[in-house]
Amino acid sequence: MQRREERRRISQEEKRKQVHHVGIHAKDFLLVPNLLSLSRLLFAIPAVYLIVTSDNEANDLTAVILLFASFVTDVLDGVWARMFHSISDLGKILDPVIDKIVVITISFALALGNRDPQLPLWMLGAVVLRDVIILLLARRVLHEDHHLFVSSWTGKAATFCIAFTLLSYLLDDFLAEGLLTVLPYISVGLLVLSSIDYFEKYWSVRHKRYL
Numbered sequence: 001m002q003r004r005e006e007r008r009r010i011s012q013e014e015k016r017k018q019v020h021h022v023g024i025h026a027k028d029f030l031l032v033p034n035l036l037s038l039s040r041l042l043f044a045i046p047a048v049y050l051i052v053t054s055d056n057e058a059n060d061l062t063a064v065i066l067l068f069a070s071f072v073t074d075v076l077d078g079v080w081a082r083m084f085h086s087i088s089d090l091g092k093i094l095d096p097v098i099d100k101i102v103v104i105t106i107s108f109a110l111a112l113g114n115r116d117p118q119l120p121l122w123m124l125g126a127v128v129l130r131d132v133i134i135l136l137l138a139r140r141v142l143h144e145d146h147h148l149f150v151s152s153w154t155g156k157a158a159t160f161c162i163a164f165t166l167l168s169y170l171l172d173d174f175l176a177e178g179l180l181t182v183l184p185y186i187s188v189g190l191l192v193l194s195s196i197d198y199f200e201k202y203w204s205v206r207h208k209r210y211l
Helices: 002-016 026-030 032-053 057-083 089-112 121-145 153-170 179-206
Strands: 019-021 147-149
Touching (some): 026 089, 057 089, 121 179, 153 179
16 A cells, blocks of 8 residues: 555656746747747748638648648757757747647638538547647646646647648548548547646646645
8 A cells, every 4th residue: 555655656746747837038039949939820821821712732732831841840949949958938838839729720721611621520629629628727727836737748649640630631632542531530539648648737736735
């Protein structure tokens, strides 16, 4: 019984390492990783416009190039931050928030636009519901406990799979038949897994004083 309690305490301590007190400074906006994060919006906005305005191969390919550039900056900002020690709390907020803005807006464009095929509405609902819940929980923890969630592998895996799914809907003419049927289910499965992970982190932070 004692060993079980010790393992439980160790597990909780490991989870606590994924949060820390927040310190945001104005100069952090000029850090290269944060500028790269903001640049994703510059790629995503014209991509959404192309997706919504017309459904043709040329526009879709252009949108894919823009979105691919946006996803590349998502990788580069993290690599740059680690290589050049430019990690900041502002970046840890900007990166996931901008990811969610890009993913949600592209999902809306693919689900509600006059397109064939359309992104399933149930996947759009799952994406929006999960991201809204996570943002509300993160805001509460940040406001009341002054802690900041750090992205986990489950969240990154879910984001990558969703991004791949969204690109696949723009490249459906070049993909194997049936792939678009499977990808939304895989994406939602990873969304559920990442949501459970975030709930565990939230529970750990909110109840840390009682352990």
